[in-house]
Amino acid sequence: MTRELWKGNEAIAEAAVRAGLQAYFGYPITPQTEILEYLSRRMPELGRAFVQAESELGAINMVYGAACTGARVMSSSSSPGVSLMMEGLSYIAGTEVPAVLVNVMRGGPGLGNIAPSQADYNQAVHGGGHGDYPRIVLAPASVQEAIDLMGLSFDLAEKYRMIAMVILDGSVGQMMEPAEMPEMKPIVDRKFEWATNGAIDRERRILSSIYIDPPAEEVANLRLGARWQVVQANEVRYKEYFLDDAEIVVVGFGTAGRVALSAVRAARAQGIKVGLLRPITVSPFPYQIIDQLAGRAKAFLVAEMNMGQMLSDVRLAVRGRVPVEFHGRPGGMVPFPDEILREIQRVNSTPLSMTVDPVDGWLARMADVK
Amino acid sequence: MQKEIIIAGFGGQGVLFAGQVLAYAAMDTGRVVTWIPSYGPEMRGGTANCTVVIADEEIGSPLVQNPPLAVALNLPSFDKYEETLETGGTLIVNQSMVDRGAKRTDIHCIFVPCNEIAEQIGDKKLTNMVAVGALLSSLPDLAIKDVEKALEGHLPARHKHLLPKNFEALRRGYEHAQKELDKAPA
Numbered sequence: 001m002t003r004e005l006w007k008g009n010e011a012i013a014e015a016a017v018r019a020g021l022q023a024y025f026g027y028p029i030t031p032q033t034e035i036l037e038y039l040s041r042r043m044p045e046l047g048r049a050f051v052q053a054e055s056e057l058g059a060i061n062m063v064y065g066a067a068c069t070g071a072r073v074m075s076s077s078s079s080p081g082v083s084l085m086m087e088g089l090s091y092i093a094g095t096e097v098p099a100v101l102v103n104v105m106r107g108g109p110g111l112g113n114i115a116p117s118q119a120d121y122n123q124a125v126h127g128g129g130h131g132d133y134p135r136i137v138l139a140p141a142s143v144q145e146a147i148d149l150m151g152l153s154f155d156l157a158e159k160y161r162m163i164a165m166v167i168l169d170g171s172v173g174q175m176m177e178p179a180e181m182p183e184m185k186p187i188v189d190r191k192f193e194w195a196t197n198g199a200i201d202r203e204r205r206i207l208s209s210i211y212i213d214p215p216a217e218e219v220a221n222l223r224l225g226a227r228w229q230v231v232q233a234n235e236v237r238y239k240e241y242f243l244d245d246a247e248i249v250v251v252g253f254g255t256a257g258r259v260a261l262s263a264v265r266a267a268r269a270q271g272i273k274v275g276l277l278r279p280i281t282v283s284p285f286p287y288q289i290i291d292q293l294a295g296r297a298k299a300f301l302v303a304e305m306n307m308g309q310m311l312s313d314v315r316l317a318v319r320g321r322v323p324v325e326f327h328g329r330p331g332g333m334v335p336f337p338d339e340i341l342r343e344i345q346r347v348n349s350t351p352l353s354m355t356v357d358p359v360d361g362w363l364a365r366m367a368d369v370k
Numbered sequence: 371m372q373k374e375i376i377i378a379g380f381g382g383q384g385v386l387f388a389g390q391v392l393a394y395a396a397m398d399t400g401r402v403v404t405w406i407p408s409y410g411p412e413m414r415g416g417t418a419n420c421t422v423v424i425a426d427e428e429i430g431s432p433l434v435q436n437p438p439l440a441v442a443l444n445l446p447s448f449d450k451y452e453e454t455l456e457t458g459g460t461l462i463v464n465q466s467m468v469d470r471g472a473k474r475t476d477i478h479c480i481f482v483p484c485n486e487i488a489e490q491i492g493d494k495k496l497t498n499m500v501a502v503g504a505l506l507s508s509l510p511d512l513a514i515k516d517v518e519k520a521l522e523g524h525l526p527a528r529h530k531h532l533l534p535k536n537f538e539a540l541r542r543g544y545e546h547a548q549k550e551l552d553k554a555p556a
Binding site for chain 2: 003174176177255263264336337338
């Protein structure tokens with residue numbers, strides 16, 4: 001396979017096509033519009049469905065309808081647009097149909113800006129739509145990883161009849177990197193036993209998220225919970241850097257993880273025993289490896305492009321055994337390696353308090369930022 | 371090896387494409403590379419810039435605060451990157467668009483009249499390629515022939531007839547910068 005220079009957003013679109021995407025429904029919003037733009041040309045060329053909906057609400061409900069037929073379907077948007085899709089996402093989850101949603105995150109809250117951000121972590125991982133529902137969330141840090149995770153997202157969504165979200169910040173969407181595309185997969189009728197694709201010569205099937213009878217809804221919730229346990233046991237993915245002898249563990253996903261890698265390398269060059277854990281699945285979250293690392297590391301540093309959202313999950317895994325410090329750049333700012341390097345140096349050389357909340361400590365250090 | 375390069379100028383000066391040409395050349399010579407534009411509203415007419423990181427291993431940060439190498443195609447970019455360049459770094463300045471000399475003495479500012487050279491070759495759209503040629507004088511990791519091959523391989527077919535002029539722009543930029551470098555005190 002040859003490497004080609006791909007822009008993140010276009011690479012995501014082509015990777016989805018090659019994974020057998022049959023229908024795309026979306027609405028333009030920066031910084032993900034290239035996905036829509038690319039597919040508006042590519043999908044009709046292949047005789048597949050592309051619809052620019054009247055709004056994000058329309059798009060996600062078209063995804064819902066198309067997903068019920070068992071087709072490979074997706075939408076993509078950016079933060080404010082994804083917020084609009086949350087009701088539909090909950091219905092998709094409640095109906096237990098597979099769908100893929102890409103969120104190229106931008107600065108918020110509200111209209112915010114179009115700069116790179118990771119502030120929708122909690123929306124994607126912990127909430128978003130109403131009701132109890134699990135969802136798979138993948139967080140690529142490079143163009144190649146975005147390509148690889150697009151194919152995986154469809155497979156996982158179908159395997160677990162679940163939403164698979166791919167969250168990346170605007171910079172991964174906008175950057176160009178050499179990458180290899182997978183082979184074009186043929187469109188396959190997966191003959192799902194649940195798909196409502198025309199009841200010819202078979203019993204009628206019904207897909208719905210309505211369980212008027214609470215005991216039945218409880219059964220449905222418990223079914224999703226049991227399925228999630230299988231996902232947690234089998235689908236955790238992460239990448240480790242210099243962790244073998246690390247006394248300090250930096251945790252960062254997506255672009256913050258990449259920037260942290262530069263900082264970790266620089267700190268290693270200064271003799272600091274520091275490593276990096278970069279979660280690739282942020283849901284299921286890599287609790288187990290963090291739990292293990294907490295048994296031998298002396299401190300953690302979480303780096304994010306938000307106010308400390310994944311931080312909570314890291315603290316949950318560390319369970320108060322060692323200090324967990326935080327450095328974040330919210331609002332569409334991207335940290336530079338030097339800032340994270342300074343934090344690594346601080347964690348390495350100063351006694352850390354177990355009683356100061358890491359966000360409080362970070363906010364005090366951020367007081368100089370105007 | 372890791373080199374970070376920022377290319378900056380007005381929208382329309384070919385800033386983003388200049389960076390992409392470097393990225394293609396780096397890719398084709400087997401390097402790891404990241405190209406990232408500033409994609410804000412400034413793309414619509416104001417200043418534009420892109421960062422190119424070329425390395426031998428997985429690239430961490432796609433952005434750099436104090437680049438060792440930068441190209442400033444206009445005065446606002448000269449002002450901005452003269453300030454942030456890494457000590458000892460090299461800044462290629464499009465002399466045609468600035469009205470002042472260098473302020474810092476701890477960096478190398480190489481002045482190249484990119485617009486005039488491009489016009490002499492016969493197309494002012496070649497300004498960016500003159501600047502890329504000049505940059506190569508301070509980027510030994512990529513040779514002119516690597517960039518020529520990248521242009522040949524990746525320029526859209528409808529622009530292929532422009533290749534000889536692009537090659538000339540690269541060479542003229544390189545030669546001009548080389549002369550400036552030879553003049554500069556070590």
